[in-house]
Amino acid sequence: LLDSSGVPAPTIFARMSALATQTGAINLGQGFPDTDGPAVVLEAAVSAIRGGQNQYPPGKGIAPLRRAIAEHQGHWYGLDVNPDTEVLVTAGATEALTASIVALTEPGDEVVVLEPIYDSYSAAIEIAGAVRRTVKLEWPEYRLRAEALAEAVTDRTRLILLNTPHNPTGRVLERTELEAVAAIARERDLIVVADEVYEHLAFTDGDRNQHVPIATLPGMAERTVTISSAGKTFSVTGWKIGWLHARPEIVDAVTAVKQFLTYVNGSPFQPAVAQGLALPDEEIRAIGSDLARRSAMLTEGLAAADFDVRPSDGTYFVIADAAPLGYTDGAALCNDLPGLAGVVAVPVQAFAEDPSQPSSLVRFACCKRTEVIAEAAERLARIR
Numbered sequence: 001l002l003d004s005s006g007v008p009a010p011t012i013f014a015r016m017s018a019l020a021t022q023t024g025a026i027n028l029g030q031g032f033p034d035t036d037g038p039a040v041v042l043e044a045a046v047s048a049i050r051g052g053q054n055q056y057p058p059g060k061g062i063a064p065l066r067r068a069i070a071e072h073q074g075h076w077y078g079l080d081v082n083p084d085t086e087v088l089v090t091a092g093a094t095e096a097l098t099a100s101i102v103a104l105t106e107p108g109d110e111v112v113v114l115e116p117i118y119d120s121y122s123a124a125i126e127i128a129g130a131v132r133r134t135v136k137l138e139w140p141e142y143r144l145r146a147e148a149l150a151e152a153v154t155d156r157t158r159l160i161l162l163n164t165p166h167n168p169t170g171r172v173l174e175r176t177e178l179e180a181v182a183a184i185a186r187e188r189d190l191i192v193v194a195d196e197v198y199e200h201l202a203f204t205d206g207d208r209n210q211h212v213p214i215a216t217l218p219g220m221a222e223r224t225v226t227i228s229s230a231g232k233t234f235s236v237t238g239w240k241i242g243w244l245h246a247r248p249e250i251v252d253a254v255t256a257v258k259q260f261l262t263y264v265n266g267s268p269f270q271p272a273v274a275q276g277l278a279l280p281d282e283e284i285r286a287i288g289s290d291l292a293r294r295s296a297m298l299t300e301g302l303a304a305a306d307f308d309v310r311p312s313d314g315t316y317f318v319i320a321d322a323a324p325l326g327y328t329d330g331a332a333l334c335n336d337l338p339g340l341a342g343v344v345a346v347p348v349q350a351f352a353e354d355p356s357q358p359s360s361l362v363r364f365a366c367c368k369r370t371e372v373i374a375e376a377a378e379r380l381a382r383i384r
């Protein structure tokens with residue numbers, strides 16, 4: 001939670017957004033859209049405020065939202081979720097993650113995570129007094145290898161923390177990779193905490209990039225905490241409405257922690273998110289396919305600027321290697337990028353177990369208007 005000199009450090013995303021504000025550069029750093037989500041969802045929140053839904057909601061979230069979450073999981077994935085006992089609404093996926101890790105580990109227990117690691121995972125593990133064990137995904141394939149996973153699991157392992165579609169790599173894990181995780185979880189009696197916040201932002205094309213919730217694999221529903229959030233699907237990252245579902249005993253344990261983290265949050269946003277989750281399939285699919293076009297556009301722009309780019313399978317993000325441009329230190333490049341090109345990005349080494357190790361990989365966000373992506377690409381092409 002502290003930086004190398006013992007000072008509480010702002011997150012890499014906050015730092016990079018501040019750099020964009022200071023310099024006036026295009027912010028392709030922190031992942032947030034520059035347009036609002038579906039009008040019906042926005043209007044529903046306005047009506048809820050006007051209609052007086054402004055006091056504490058029930059601790060587990062309002063019943064219509066818990067029902068909408070359970071129905072969504074049934075409709076999209078065939079999961080059977082009880083809205084009364086198996087769902088908890090949280091202050092974003094961030095709280096769902098932290099409350100789950102704190103509730104489900106004892107100090108000294110080990111949590112297996114994939115590297116690159118999303119920043120809040122390491123912080124939550126530290127808050128819980130647990131120990132992080134990383135499994136490295138290697139550029140550019142970023143595949144999860146079963147042997148690497150087996151090596152990371154010990155007698156102290158309690159949780160495997162999974163994320164698919166994956167931030168920052170843009171990978172959608174394949175069924176075979178998830179089967180390897182499921183096999184080890186069943187064999188070693190582990191709980192999987194699955195961060196699926198980008199579930200509807202997989203760039204599905206026939207069988208390619210299909211998002212598979214690990215809870216749908218045999219024997220996994222009872223040992224998985226599935227986490228998602230309205231922020232990404234409906235482009236409302238500031239609303240902080242997230243949720244999790246798991247078997248009742250797990251939900252009770254996580255609720256016991258959650259109630260003293262925030263107690264509850266986002267009263268008028270909860271009915272709006274319930275409406276969003278019930279939007280017609282085509283409208284929800286359109287959100288992902290629209291983002292896929294912008295991701296492809298950013299990928300093309302980065303390649304034209306001589307970066308070596310890995311096209312993403314989903315998420316807000318694209319990773320590019322700056323080595324062909326002669327940059328070996330992505331962190332230094334990201335600090336200089338506003339001056340060089342008027343663009344802000346995030347160094348991938350910020351997602352490493354040891355962020356002081358230089359890497360030439362840089363993460364760019366594609367969740368911006370097409371004209372913004374076009375302008376950023378044009379500017380980046382000038383640094384060659």
Ligand code: PMP
Nearest residue numbers: 092093094118167197229231242
């Ligand atoms: N997990 C991942 C992988 C994310 O990228 C993010 C946020 N961008 C979160 C969790 C946090 O989600 P929320 O804003 O709903 O807390």
Ligand code: GLN
Nearest residue numbers: 011013014029030031167
């Ligand atoms: N998840 C967002 C990203 O990866 C950032 C959210 C945050 O700043 N905590 O850019």
